Amino acid sequence: MTSIDTHQEPFRLGMLLNDTRYRSLTIQVFALAAFILATAWLVSNTVQNLSALGKDFSFTFLGSRAGYDISQTLVPYTNNSTHGRAALVGILNTILIAILGCALATVLGVLIGVLRLSGNWIVARIAAVYVEGFRNVPVLLWIIAIMAIITESAPAPSAFRGEEASASMLFGAFAVTNRGLYMPWPVLGPGWQLVVLTFLASLAAIVFLRRQARRRQEETGEILPIFWLGTGLFFVPVLLVDALLGGPITLDYPVLERFNFAGGGFVDKALLALWLALSLYTGSYIAEIVRAGILAVPRGQTEAASALGLRPRRVMSLVILPQALRVIVPPLISQYLNLTKNSSLAIAVGYMDVRATLGGITMNQTGRELECMLLLMGFYLLVSLGISSVMNWYNASVALKER
């Protein structure tokens, strides 16, 4: 009878190189040492260079006066505000363009992705041309080109004047000019909080109603007319409260004055160009993701659902979409992340995002390259970590629960 040899070989120095059990330890020690040495080398270089330039490492510049203007701000800001405030304005502007861009890109992408799968030959071809055209040209070119087109081709405000104006406002409310877009803007009168609260409450009620309806359907099989109830809840209470309070929220329309439009809301052309370009570009990627997601659901699923007697709309909402979304959402969220990162190209059209304030003017004015770049990268890292944790949460929540 043979027995397994459990005899331990005595440790020799050569085993650190030749024995796979110990070799990984050697490699890791070497890698760690190399990493520490490289970091130390970089840090010592940085310290030497900074002292040679007579700079220190501090973030006090964030408290000093910025002294430059920002055209589009979401929070009050003047050139007397601090650099920290300017960075905040930039961060908010980045978030604004990210949210606007993601919303429009999703709409465009879903639309084009579905159209590309259409049985209609010509529509599918047009969608394909859109996708290939936008995906294969750099986004920076789109941003700059759309900006140039707005600047050169859109009418000046003066073109809206007179009896024979060469340009006219859309629906009498929107004016696309070579300075940007003028549009109606809500004015909040006394009691507006109540209207907004009512709106939020009816949203909550709709969510609650849907849950109740689903539970009821699962228990009794009875289907409530949820769509009409929801639509009613969405509009009626808000309009009612608004009417009762005498219309505290009104729309302020832009009006042409001597040189320019006044009143209403104004979207700067830089924001407009950036928004359109990023959405069109990312939309072409999202279209492909949507198409792949829908194609990933086997045909048998549609047929099985129809065989169960479900109507086409229910087949889509109960069988296809839940399965397609599982494929679509993770790459979709990484496209949102890409859009947010691409919004750092805003500087090309002069939109003041965080890269243009903190990583641009502030950096040039104060000469604090190291600190500014650290803050800037930290901000983008935080955003991307946040978005990827949302993605992980989603992936975990839709993962197939196997029993």
Add this chain to the structure above:
Amino acid sequence: MAGAGSFRREMLEAQAPPAARTGRLRWLQENLFSSWQNALLTLLSLAAILWLVAHVWPWFAHSVWDAGSLTECRAIIRETWGEGASGACFAVIRERWQQFLFGFYPRELYWRPTLAFVLMFAALAPILFAELPRRLRWFAVAFPGIAYWLLWGGPASVPLAVYAGFAIAFLVHRAVAARASELVALILAAAAMILWWLHLAGPVARALPILPLQPVGSSRFGGFTLSLVIGVTGIAFSLPLGILLALGRRSQMFFVTTLCVGFIEFIRGVPLITLLLVASFLLNIFLPPGTNFDIILRVIIMVTLFASAYMAEVIRGGLAALPRGQYEAADALGLDYWKSTRLIIMPQALKISIPGIVNTFISLFKDTTLVAIIGLLDPIGLTTAIRADTNWNGIVWELYGFVALLFFLCCYGMSQYSQYLERKLRTGQR
């Protein structure tokens, strides 16, 4: 003649389907007018296309190729086609196309980037198309040196000295591997190569100036040459670096994994433009006092690092998609880590990740345009410069259309090649 004998004895020929169900008509009915919604969509699309053509065609037809400024262009169009006619002013492309292609490269030396461009295809061909003899791949190995020598000029001994480093590493490895273990041989070979590059390559190259070409500084690079230099170098280096990072991320060694994950997630978390800003503002602060190296080289390093992190994630996907049995089979054959990786794992993992790899290449190539923001004159930087010129102030479509077309051709070509490769490598198992 009724009765038993009245049945047919031979088969009838199949009849042609009714006219409405064949040929073009059927195709039209199935693909364009299958329902009233579809018919409406078709008509709307046709109307949109017609509208587009009606606007774009005259613009093309009235194009002017020979003029010195936009105002002159417009005057010619007015004279020839009457008041209010729209027309393209391609004269700007005609005047500046050399700048678009070569930047500010000395005019009499245009043959050098052109030759490098042609040689690039000769070097790529044996890699792209497996039918060509394998021996031609040595030319692909030699190409980076030749291209450097042609583009930047200077004596040919500089790239030769760099190649000599690899030769020395190979020789040292062979000499040591015969006596000591593989790992020792690798470490010594790497040490010898680095020592040669740091201390000996420079003096040797200076001492033997063979075949000197007129040197051209990086500041004269621009246009499409610049995009190609950055793009092709980035593509060539990001793939191997990405493979190493992906392997590192999947390795069992905790510290190596942590380093790779940290690097990949950091790079993927920040926009490329911040890395380019680091390259242009901060690199001098991180390096020993007094070092100052070429801006194009700095940009290439950053673009390569950026693309390699994305590449690593793509390849990691391929590695994860490979069935575990393949890893176990490779181990069971007694192959060591590098042999099993090189012979069993990587060929399959890379095949799975071809679409992702090519997508990364395409986005890297598109990302080369970001150098315009740090002030290099790539095609987009040039368009801004041209639009600032008083002669061409106000020109939009012609310029951007031209640049977009150049990029579209390159990127679309790459994606078509990747589809060809996928079809060719499909082994039929799923």
